[in-house]
Amino acid sequence: MDKNEIEQAIKEVKAGDIDQFGIIIDAMQKPLFVYCYHMLGHRQEAEDAVQEVFLKAYEQIESYRQEVSFSAWMYKIAYHHCLNLLNRAKLGRVVTFLKAGLPTVSRHEGEERIDREYLSNPLHLALSKLSASERNLIILRVVEERGYDELSLLFHKKPAALRKQYERALKKCKSHMLVLEGGDDHDTISAVR
Template sequence: MDTKQIEELVDEIIQGADDRYAAIMKSYQTPIFHYCYHILGNRCEAEDATQEVFFKAYRNLKQYSPTMPFAAWLYKIAYHHCIDLIRKRKWTKMLPFLMQNKDSQSDIERHIENVYFSEDVFLAMQTLSVEERTLLLLRGVEEKTYEEISLIMNKNAASLRKKFERTASKFRSAYSPLGKGGSAHDESKQIAREY
């Protein structure tokens, strides 16, 4: 969905066509869920957070300004919501429980979920701060520009570019020993089993 379509939808919704909000949700639900999942580290919490993000966006739609891309505005809401959730709870390291019925998934969906939500990726992501995870996800997975990310995170685009390089290197270092089945991987699995 392009910028013009989003702006038209927003105008229609503000004018009272509430049913049009479903199109916005359909367009952004999956990327916002993936973002929340990797920040929060728990599928159920990410599902709840995704719903809450869309509720907050809907409630504050009149405050949206087309000077900022709609996606950046939505990610900014998601970023702040996830930060609030993390502040409210004691952070524990635990594996996400995938409660979805596997029989209803296609082979492609199962493969994507196994890679995207793999334990090794989860454990490597947990070595990063929330800000680093946000940056890695927005740039590396969602392919946002540094300018868009700077709007979401209220940071300078040039400093984000440097931080992304350091964060990507940190993630590769954390992920690499895990993927090779090293002692860090065994230790992480043991910790995860204890929860």
């Protein structure tokens, strides 16, 4: 779906045609899921996050302006939502630690296996060692293939500053991968570029 079709759907949603939001969901659901999955590291959490992001986007659609691409606007909502979830998870770990000894609820075996296999991937482990903002920048730049000009509108920073921030985050990610792999495997590291 091209940008003009999405912009037209947005105009119609703003005019009250709720059904047109389905077009937006169809266009953005998969990329947002991939983004949330990389940010959160768990399939179920990513699925829930995408639903919440769409709900927030629908509620805030009147605030969208065309100065920034709609996808960038959606990623900004997704970033802040994932950041809130990550912060809550940290708080949850502290509470769990303080309540040690209480029984825990186990997750579905298939979900645990998928998460275990994904989370054991050296690239994902290296990404998880980065800050949320560094991980966000790498995911948007590499996985979503967003340009620095679009990212500058999203982050309110100059493209050159984002390029430097990206280079530092990438270098940090590569060094974490080297440590995790215990050597110098250029094939895996080049996957991050």
